[in-house]
Amino acid sequence: MAKFLTNRDENYAQWYNDLVIKADLAENSAVRGCMVIKPYGYAIWEKIQAELDRMFKATGHVNAYFPLFIPKSFFSKEAAHVEGFAKECAVVTHYRLKNDENGKGIIVDPSAKLEEELIIRPTSETIIWNSYKNWIQSYRDLPILINQWANVVRWEMRTRLFLRTAEFLWQEGHTAHATREEAVEETERMINVYSDFAENFMALPVIKGYKSENERFAGAIDTYTIEALMQDGKALQAGTSHFLGQNFAKAFDVQFADKTGKLDYVWATSWGLSTRMVGALIMAHSDNNGLVLPPKLAPLQVVIIPIYKTADQLEMITSKVKTIKAELEKAGYTVKYDDRENLKPGFKFADYELKGVPVRIAIGPRDIENGTAEIARRDTLEKETIAADSITSHISRLLDEIQSNIYQKALKFRTENTYYTDNWSEFVDIIENRGGFVMAHWDGTTETEEKIKDETKATIRCIPFDTPPEEGKCIYSGKPSGRRVLFARSY
RNA sequence: CGGGGUGUAGCACAGUUGGCUAGCGCGCUACGUUCGGGACGUAGAGGUCGGAAGUUCGAGUCUUCUCACCCCGACCA
Structure with missing residues (x-):
């Protein structure tokens, strides 16, 4: 049992907070509401990025990058959109600092006031559609299928690591189409990409659906969502895809000539998925021993721990482990051999359970003698001893089984709830x-x-x-x- | 943004009506013994007591301001 973790059933919120910190995923920063994503947490985000990016490209999208700053006037062009975000925008008003004349350190230089304030993007529809206006004249310029990986800022009153922070990382897709049908189809395609990703890679069962008018994205005609159920019985919106109609095209006057030469406004979609997914991952699968990561998203899939008393034993084990590790890596798995000598095996066992590493291999003198290895799986905490020469095929099967089991377990939980x-x-x-x-x-x-x-x-x-x-x-x-x-x- | 709470070593905390050189545990460093589920001994390092101003002979302790975090509301992905 993880004695440093709050019990999940006693205080779910505290368990979550503890887990994020103890598993070394993220921590609070000196800036209110903003988190530092630590290497282990960021590695999970990188896995999410890599897979989503692959899926976006496979569906015809390309990446680009638009500015962090949005002129205030852009923002106010689409009425519903402004209203939706106005209350949580950070605003840049000046562009220079100077030394205080009274020697009190550094101050904002009042003479460096911007003529027009800049909004830090809470989402990029406006700055992007301002560009699209210049890129689109004819139906031949369509569709535009662009995604960007970016940070956005929404000035939240109450924040929680990964689930709601003032600044967060995400991807936002912004597409432009010649017809309503094509844009609707794109909106559906992307919510399907999200649900496919959630279920197959994150082992997170989701329900796809429409948002009610009340819950819809500000500026959208229709919002599609994937909703996941967390272990405390609360829902979490894990990704959204919006059919924007011609709202932004009209706001930014983006028209194109169709085949007959007739002018019409462009149809739009946008879709996004954020670092909140890391929070979903934690809250859907993890337990009182720590994180439980699905193998496809685990930064480290297999950890090997030597058990030894003497230097001779360690040497024998290490030489055996080298072979096993090389074989597993050749099969495409991420493997770590933890031969730190200042920590006991028991400590390492507990530590990698806290970190959610799907499979642990322990090898000691007994195993060397018998030609075996002890395999432990994180999801069920079961252990078994197998012949060392069948490790790779065994682990390959086991990782698939863990991936599937984590999903089935979450699905069962959802069905029962x-x-x-x-x-x-x-x-x-x-x-x-x-x-x-x-x-x-x-x-x-x-x-x-x-x-x-x-x-x-x-x-x-x-x-x-x-x-x-x-x-x-x-x-x-x-x-x-x-x-x-x-x-x-x-x- | 409202209500409540907490800030003392990397972490978790104690510190009396204001009083002497600010403490314990874990962790850290060195050495030795250990090692199949979170080891132990010995020695050592580590502090602007969240920050600023004030009261006082004297402030971790009292006052004011401020910052951050946690919990509960309102708002939100």
């Missing part, structure tokens, strides 16, 4: 006492959604794509409803 109800008091009881997803009828009005939120703190996470139409009555108002929607408390 998804409720269907038509009864308001039961709805309240589930939300308040059990947590989880609740599928219930809703009359489709923002008014009802708000009232449910006020009374229970539960929101509509999404209107799932794949729920069949079903006649029913709104859980709250009793008015007619054509289908169930997904309710939960959320991060």
Whole structure:
């Protein structure tokens, strides 16, 4: 048992905070609300980036980079968009510092005031569409399929490592299309890329759906989302894809000539996924011993620990390990041999469990004698002793099995914590006492959604794509409803 | 941004009505013994007590301001 970790079942929030710090993923910085992502945490983000980037390119996208600063005037061009972000923008007003004449250190030079303030991007639609305006004249210039990896700033009042920070890293895709159909198709394609990524690489089962008007991205016609269930019964929005219609094209006057020479506004999408995913990863899979990382995203997949008393033994073990390590690396796995001599094996075992390394191999004198190795898997904490010459094939199978098991476990948890109800008091009881997803009828009005939120703190996470139409009555108002929607408390 | 709490060595903390050279545990360094689930002994290093101003003969301790973090709300990915 990890004695340095708060028990997950006693205090979930504290367990999460402890885990992020103890597993050395990130820490708070001197700047309010901003985190330092430490090497181990950043390595996980790099794995996420690498796979997503590959998937974006496979679907025809290219990367580019747009400025961090956005002129204030750009921001105010799309009314809903401004309103959505105005309350959380950092603003640059000056461009120079100088020494205080009273010797009190350095001050902002009042004479260096910007004529127009710059907003630090909370998202880049406006600065990008201002560029697209110059890039698009004809249908031959379309589609534009661009992604950027960037940092953004949203001045949050209350922050938590990875889940909500004032500055965070993400990717944002911004595409321009000639037709509505094509843009809608792109929006769907990217939410599918996200769900595919979440389920196959992060072992995180997600529910795809539409956002209600209330939860929609500011400036979008439609927002699609993937929603995941965390182990404390709260939902987490893990990625979003927006159909922006012609809203930004109109705001920035981006028109193109179609084949007949007729001018029309360009259709747009945008889609994003952030470092919040690292938080999702932690909260969906980890336990009281620490992180549990799916093999496909673990920066380190296999760790080998020698157990020895004498220098002779260590030498024998090391020589055996070299062969095993080389073979595993040849098979494409990331392997570390931890032969630090100042730490006991038991300490290392616990430490790599805390870090979530999927597979641990321990080799001692007994194994050398018998031609065996002890294999321990992180997800179930089971150990077995196998013949040393079959390690690579064994571990190859085991890593696949762990990946699949972590997913199945999360899926089972979600299934067991998804409720269907038509009864308001039961709805309240589930939300308040059990947590989880609740599928219930809703009359489709923002008014009802708000009232449910006020009374229970539960929101509509999404209107799932794949729920069949079903006649029913709104859980709250009793008015007619054509289908169930997904309710939960959320991060 | 409102309410509550906490800042003392890398970490976690103690420090009495204001009083002498600011302490314990873990970690760290060296050496030795250990090593199949978080080892032990001996010796040692490590502090602008979050920051600033004030009260006082004297401030870790009292006052004011300020910064950061944690918890609960409102807001949000």
